[in-house]
Amino acid sequence: MIVDVNAHLGPFAFRRLRHQSAESLLGLMDSRGIDVAFVSSAAAITHRNTQPANEDLADEARPHPDRLVPFAVINPSYAGWEDDLSACVDLGFRGLRLYPNWHAYELTSGPCLDLVDRATERRMILSLPIRVEDPRQQSWLVDVPDVPLDRVAALVAARPGARFHLVNGRGYVGSPLGRKDGGLPDNYRIDLARLDVLLRDEVETLLDSLGPDRLLFGTGIPFQYPDPTLAKIDVLDPPPEVRERILSRNAMEWLDGP
Amino acid sequence: MNSDATPDPISRRDFLRGAAASAALGAAAPPRPARAITPLPGEIPVIDCHAHLHHHSRDGWQADDLALIEVADRLGIDRLCCSMLTPRRPASAEGFRECNRWVAEAMARHDGRVLGYCYVNPGHPQEAIDEIRRCVEDHGFIGVKLYNEHRCTDPVVFPVVEAAIDLRVPILHHAGHGHHPYPGQPNISDGGDLAELSRRYPEAMLICAHVCGGGDWEWTIKALRHAPGVRLDLSGSVTDDGVVEYAADLLGVDRLLFGCDMSMTAGVGRIRGADLDDEAKAKILGGNMLELLGRRPS
Ligand SMILES: [Zn+2]
Numbered sequence: 001m002i003v004d005v006n007a008h009l010g011p012f013a014f015r016r017l018r019h020q021s022a023e024s025l026l027g028l029m030d031s032r033g034i035d036v037a038f039v040s041s042a043a044a045i046t047h048r049n050t051q052p053a054n055e056d057l058a059d060e061a062r063p064h065p066d067r068l069v070p071f072a073v074i075n076p077s078y079a080g081w082e083d084d085l086s087a088c089v090d091l092g093f094r095g096l097r098l099y100p101n102w103h104a105y106e107l108t109s110g111p112c113l114d115l116v117d118r119a120t121e122r123r124m125i126l127s128l129p130i131r132v133e134d135p136r137q138q139s140w141l142v143d144v145p146d147v148p149l150d151r152v153a154a155l156v157a158a159r160p161g162a163r164f165h166l167v168n169g170r171g172y173v174g175s176p177l178g179r180k181d182g183g184l185p186d187n188y189r190i191d192l193a194r195l196d197v198l199l200r201d202e203v204e205t206l207l208d209s210l211g212p213d214r215l216l217f218g219t220g221i222p223f224q225y226p227d228p229t230l231a232k233i234d235v236l237d238p239p240p241e242v243r244e245r246i247l248s249r250n251a252m253e254w255l256d257g258p
Numbered sequence: 259m260n261s262d263a264t265p266d267p268i269s270r271r272d273f274l275r276g277a278a279a280s281a282a283l284g285a286a287a288p289p290r291p292a293r294a295i296t297p298l299p300g301e302i303p304v305i306d307c308h309a310h311l312h313h314h315s316r317d318g319w320q321a322d323d324l325a326l327i328e329v330a331d332r333l334g335i336d337r338l339c340c341s342m343l344t345p346r347r348p349a350s351a352e353g354f355r356e357c358n359r360w361v362a363e364a365m366a367r368h369d370g371r372v373l374g375y376c377y378v379n380p381g382h383p384q385e386a387i388d389e390i391r392r393c394v395e396d397h398g399f400i401g402v403k404l405y406n407e408h409r410c411t412d413p414v415v416f417p418v419v420e421a422a423i424d425l426r427v428p429i430l431h432h433a434g435h436g437h438h439p440y441p442g443q444p445n446i447s448d449g450g451d452l453a454e455l456s457r458r459y460p461e462a463m464l465i466c467a468h469v470c471g472g473g474d475w476e477w478t479i480k481a482l483r484h485a486p487g488v489r490l491d492l493s494g495s496v497t498d499d500g501v502v503e504y505a506a507d508l509l510g511v512d513r514l515l516f517g518c519d520m521s522m523t524a525g526v527g528r529i530r531g532a533d534l535d536d537e538a539k540a541k542i543l544g545g546n547m548l549e550l551l552g553r554r555p556s
Pocket of ligand 1: 433468
């Protein structure tokens with residue numbers, strides 16, 4: 001079984017996505033053997049009020065409960081986010097995606113910590129994309145830097161009881177997030193979408209330092225081809241136990257939750 | 259190319275492969291696939307049109323170069339077209355000569371695996387021309403690598419282009435088009451500049467480097483549409499869905515070249531993922547580059 005923790009539905013503001021509908025995304029997943037995807041709204045990244053986009057996503061995902069696991073996009077600096085969170089829980093959302101640089105708030109600000117706390121009480125996973133697009137190709141309208149890993153480290157340290165998925169990031173090896181002795185709780189897991197195998201050995205180093213229960217299969221579909229992540233698994237060729245953990249078990253553990 | 263430095267890649271690779279690792283993880287690693295890409299019809303080799311060897315001032319350059327070959331083995335890449343850049347740029351003539359000397363050594367060391375691009379800074383015109391002739395004629399280099407010292411439409415670049423035309427070798431030109439300034443690269447060329455250069459020199463074999471690490475790839479592909487003399491190198495770390503198909507639609511598969519620019523699974527993954535038939539993929543993975551390399555009379 002393969003679970004992709006880094007997927008999206010709906011249109012993106014700056015580029016056409018070929019597989020933005022549930023039907024099309026499921027076709028792509030089928031062709032690559034991906035069974036389940038954690039999906040959030042790509043439109044919500046640039047919407048001021050994200051809640052209608054969350055509702056659209058819920059409608060798209062609803063007919064496919066065994067394949068698409070909905071994650072909400074909520075901006076804790078926007079009016080009414082507490083109501084939106086409750087509504088999303090009622091709609092069956094299992095996690096949140098946070099876009100601090102697109103939505104102009106700090107990860108360790110009071111409102112963000114409040115959101116993390118409330119989501120944690122409701123057993124939601126917090127998915128934190130380090131980037132949406134490569135900054136070199138961003139539209140003239142926006143100039144959104146990657147989320148700095150030291151801010152991510154500060155958040156995971158501040159909320160040891162929360163459970164974080166760090167997706168679309170790299171460079172962890174040079175950060176406390178990638179070190180055994182980094183002094184951080186083990187409340188975060190890291191997806192493979194942008195990690196290097198072999199040449200810079202980022203995946204190998206993280207497996208060594210953090211252990212096999214800390215890595216996740218994530219592709220960034222439909223922004224990105226799923227195949228580069230699949231190729232990483234191929235060339236890494238981990239032992240079956242590690243393979244199963246990365247491909248599905250690590251993602252499903254937190255979803256099923258204790 | 260990315261220059262993230264991580265220590266000692268060999269030992270970490272062994273972690274997943276060696277006996278200690280198997281014991282620690284409680285399972286033996288199954289054998290690796292010999293080739294991760296399906297072999298091409300008609301024995302066309304898979305050629306990475308854009309790779310780099312490591313400058314010898316870098317600690318562990320030997321291990322890093324060997325790792326590159328090992329990655330190529332595991333991904334089924336038969337040949338790597340490599341250049342070496344000076345760590346500091348603009349490159350001095352002595353600096354690029356030294357790099358090319360080391361590339362020539364690597365070509366001899368990895369016979370047939372490593373094909374060399376001669377890197378020069380056109381700002382040293384006579385030295386650049388002499389170096390290109392020496393590298394191609396005496397040492398069998400397959401092309402010229404230009405970086406960002408000068409925009410490719412700057413007349414100082416023209417004698418280099420003329421030398422490459424004369425020698426019938428391609429020029430791989432660093433390129434990028436962002437909608438925000440490229441930090442530290444005031445003279446970077448983009449697809450539009452390469453198209454303009456190609457209109458001036460239609461017989462030049464120009465390769466626009468790393469469309470998947472060069473900013474707005476849709477802009478680059480559109481800018482190159484009416485410049486048939488420019489090939490597109492698909493390398494780079496950005497794995498955006500649809501880039502290969504869009505390039506194939508607008509430029510035709512004959513103008514597309516497989517490359518990694520050291521982002522190996524990205525380079526291979528985007529070709530595997532592209533919705534194109536095997537024949538088209540074979541051209542992209544090696545056929546088109548083989549055709550370019552074959553233009554030089556042997
Ligand atoms: Zn370049």
